[in-house]
Amino acid sequence: MSAKFDAVYRRSIEDPAGFWAEAAKGIDWIQPWERVLDDRNPPFYRWFSGAKLNTCWNCLDRHVAAGRGEQIALIHDSPVTQTVKRFSYRALRDAVARFAGALVNQGVGKGDRVIIYMPMVPEALIAMLACARLGAIHSVVFGGFAPKELKSRIDDAKPKVVVTASCGIEVSRIIAYKPLLDAAIEQAEYKPETCIVLQRPMEEAKLITGRDIDWNDAVAAAQPADCVPVAATDPLYILYTSGTTGRPKGVVRDNGGHAVALHWSMENIYGIKPGETWFTASDVGWVVGHSYIVYAPLLKGCTTILYEGKPVGTPDAGAFWRVLSEHKVPAMFTAPTAFRAIRRDDPNGELLKKYDLSGFRALFLAGERSDPPTLEWAEQLLKVPVIDHWWQTETGWSIAANCLGIELLPVKHGSPTRPVPGWTLQVLDETGHPAAPGEIGNLCGKLPLPPGTFPTLWNDDARFVDSYLARFPGYYQTSDAGLIDEDGYVYVMARTDDIINVAGHRLSTGGMEEVLASHPDVAECAVIGVHDSLKGQVPVGFLVLKAGVDRPSAKIVSEVVQLVRDRIGPVAAFKTATVVARLPKTRSGKILRGTMQKIADGQEYAMPATIDDPAILGEIDDALQDIGYAKK
Ligand code: COA
Numbered sequence: 273m274s275a276k277f278d279a280v281y282r283r284s285i286e287d288p289a290g291f292w293a294e295a296a297k298g299i300d301w302i303q304p305w306e307r308v309l310d311d312r313n314p315p316f317y318r319w320f321s322g323a324k325l326n327t328c329w330n331c332l333d334r335h336v337a338a339g340r341g342e343q344i345a346l347i348h349d350s351p352v353t354q355t356v357k358r359f360s361y362r363a364l365r366d367a368v369a370r371f372a373g374a375l376v377n378q379g380v381g382k383g384d385r386v387i388i389y390m391p392m393v394p395e396a397l398i399a400m401l402a403c404a405r406l407g408a409i410h411s412v413v414f415g416g417f418a419p420k421e422l423k424s425r426i427d428d429a430k431p432k433v434v435v436t437a438s439c440g441i442e443v444s445r446i447i448a449y450k451p452l453l454d455a456a457i458e459q460a461e462y463k464p465e466t467c468i469v470l471q472r473p474m475e476e477a478k479l480i481t482g483r484d485i486d487w488n489d490a491v492a493a494a495q496p497a498d499c500v501p502v503a504a505t506d507p508l509y510i511l512y513t514s515g516t517t518g519r520p521k522g523v524v525r526d527n528g529g530h531a532v533a534l535h536w537s538m539e540n541i542y543g544i545k546p547g548e549t550w551f552t553a554s555d556v557g558w559v560v561g562h563s564y565i566v567y568a569p570l571l572k573g574c575t576t577i578l579y580e581g582k583p584v585g586t587p588d589a590g591a592f593w594r595v596l597s598e599h600k601v602p603a604m605f606t607a608p609t610a611f612r613a614i615r616r617d618d619p620n621g622e623l624l625k626k627y628d629l630s631g632f633r634a635l636f637l638a639g640e641r642s643d644p645p646t647l648e649w650a651e652q653l654l655k656v657p658v659i660d661h662w663w664q665t666e667t668g669w670s671i672a673a674n675c676l677g678i679e680l681l682p683v684k685h686g687s688p689t690r691p692v693p694g695w696t697l698q699v700l701d702e703t704g705h706p707a708a709p710g711e712i713g714n715l716c717g718k719l720p721l722p723p724g725t726f727p728t729l730w731n732d733d734a735r736f737v738d739s740y741l742a743r744f745p746g747y748y749q750t751s752d753a754g755l756i757d758e759d760g761y762v763y764v765m766a767r768t769d770d771i772i773n774v775a776g777h778r779l780s781t782g783g784m785e786e787v788l789a790s791h792p793d794v795a796e797c798a799v800i801g802v803h804d805s806l807k808g809q810v811p812v813g814f815l816v817l818k819a820g821v822d823r824p825s826a827k828i829v830s831e832v833v834q835l836v837r838d839r840i841g842p843v844a845a846f847k848t849a850t851v852v853a854r855l856p857k858t859r860s861g862k863i864l865r866g867t868m869q870k871i872a873d874g875q876e877y878a879m880p881a882t883i884d885d886p887a888i889l890g891e892i893d894d895a896l897q898d899i900g901y902a903k904k
């Protein structure tokens with residue numbers, strides 16, 4: 273039943289160098305590698321060391337050279353502006369080369385950082401690829417983050433240039449991006465020399481003389497720039513993701529291993545061939561957007577869809593079906609939350625009847641746990657395989673998946689199937705010993721990890737080792753808890769750290785607690801992720817007020833809600849908090865967040881043996897019931 277997959281998987285583990293060298297034939301190299309896997313400096317493993325390539329060449333120029341110049345590379349489908357714009361491979365290459373020239377005019381060269389803070393417009397993708405063309409390192413920041421988050425990324429990445437747009441559009445609301453960038457730069461210690469601003473007609477931004485340049489002027493003054501050869505091990509991008517504190521982690525992606533792994537994944541995991549159209553409904557600000565809106569489909573010579581809209585509300589819950597039928601898409605990728613939103617608005621799938629999805633072959637879901645009811649609903653509606661797969665910003669592509677392009681394995685609902693080729697996954701118990709099949713523990717990847725996974729954190733090798741490699745020597749700690757069953761199927765249950773997953777977006781409750789604690793009336797606080805039928809999880813805050821504070825609780829709650837929105841951004845979806853007299857703790861003073869979460873979700877829980885005062889759990893239960901949680 274799985275012979276074909278087993279053979280491919282076994283080869284990847286027994287002979288990783290041979291396996292990935294063969295996959296590397298799918299990429300154009302300027303100089304061949306000296307070592308496929310460079311293991312001279314563990315735990316800092318490197319792939320394809322000694323080789324040179326250019327990722328932008330591999331995404332664009334080589335396809336033009338091979339006769340795909342007139343094929344559509346990019347479709348910008350934007351229901352929020354009611355436009356659909358297409359770029360051929362030739363047109364996209366020319367636009368990217370020209371914008372790369374504009375960056376060169378601003379002094380950007382190999383190794384320089386460029387922050388991209390943009391909505392879902394073609395220019396975001398053009399700016400990313402232009403950086404890749406020059407060997408500059410892009411760092412895309414998701415638009416839903418507040419200025420303070422942007423500021424911390426500016427201070428860490430120290431970009432020579434920031435590329436932004438005047439505004440984004442959230443369904444029908446215009447979100448002015450430029451003032452958010454201005455505020456971030458105002459707060460930052462490091463000041464970028466230049467900001468290039470795409471003016472959108474819905475709301476034009478005020479430019480700051482001497483610092484800001486209009487995108488069109490920058491491009492008009494530029495000559496097309498050529499691809500710059502870079503080392504396979506040079507960074508392609510930095511993508512910041514939530515860490516266990518408010519300080520985000522700068523996940524680094526290299527050029528060579530990334531190109532090989534992503535190119536390989538399009539056909540082997542997703543079953544997509546060159547020339548086919550591919551739709552990932554995510555945002556370029558997330559890793560899913562980097563890998564499967566931009567790099568993988570273009571590396572493979574596909575047509576990629578950049579969708580500026582929502583699954584519902586732009587205009588209705590048939591939005592994805594329209595995109596799939598209008599652009600004849602054989603497979604798509606999104607987060608389960610999008611399907612929960614569609615199901616909520618159109619439970620019987622009436623809107624699907626308006627569209628022809630006869631060429632549609634598979635739906636891929638990731639970013640959070642796929643709840644079986646939503647997955648089954650999608651299977652019954654679409655009548656194609658619905659494939660849950662598991663990955664992280666750090667890994668850049670799947671850790672576990674049902675590799676449709678190799679062989680579709682039987683689906684077990686609730687499991688993202690088996691580790692993909694290249695990954696040796698092990699469940700380890702708290703003492704670092706392998707757990708038995710079916711036993712829950714820490715999901716860990718045996719080092720070295722396959723190509724495409726992160727080689728380190730930006731300017732922070734020590735944090736890379738401390739956060740991911742130190743606890744279980746020889747392994748990468750995913751910080752996901754789960755199990756592997758007798759058939760080798762992986763089940764991902766929960767994070768082992770303070771990360772929660774809200775509408776497929778990864779957020780740190782620790783980061784939110786830092787914001788709540790900064791309120792002058794708050795003595796102590798805790799934030800937990802509680803179950804939400806649409807977003808999977810939403811954060812809920814608990815506040816213990818300082819002695820003597822007699823302002824109304826509701827007022828303080830609304831102030832902290834606003835504070836999180838201002839400091840982290842609307843993406844945190846922090847809307848609920850409650851004032852309590854005290855927090856439940858262990859005798860050593862550790863807040864019992866896990867137990868609080870179980871109470872909130874109405875789950876059974878065991879009284880923690882180390883609890884200091886069990887009566888407090890009753891108080892938490894009452895407080896949660898008052899705000900609509902802890903239903904029995
Ligand atoms: N720029 C500015 N604001 C943004 C934004 C952006 N790029 N993206 C989201 N926001 C805002 C939203 O408008 C919302 O603001 P509000 O509190 O004023 O309403 C807030 O951030 C929270 O956004 P979200 O959690 O996404 O909720 P939503 O109600 O807008 O949409 C879904 C819910 C399920 C439709 C949406 O999250 C979705 O489509 N998710 C699936 C796809 C996806 O993005 N996956 C991510 C990784 S695969």
Ligand code: AMP
Binds near residue numbers: 637640664764
């Ligand atoms: P991100 O880095 O934003 O991609 O988030 C990664 C985290 O999302 C993982 O560590 C998991 O906790 C969760 N996640 C992603 N995909 C899945 C999945 N298919 N099943 C369960 N959890 C998932």
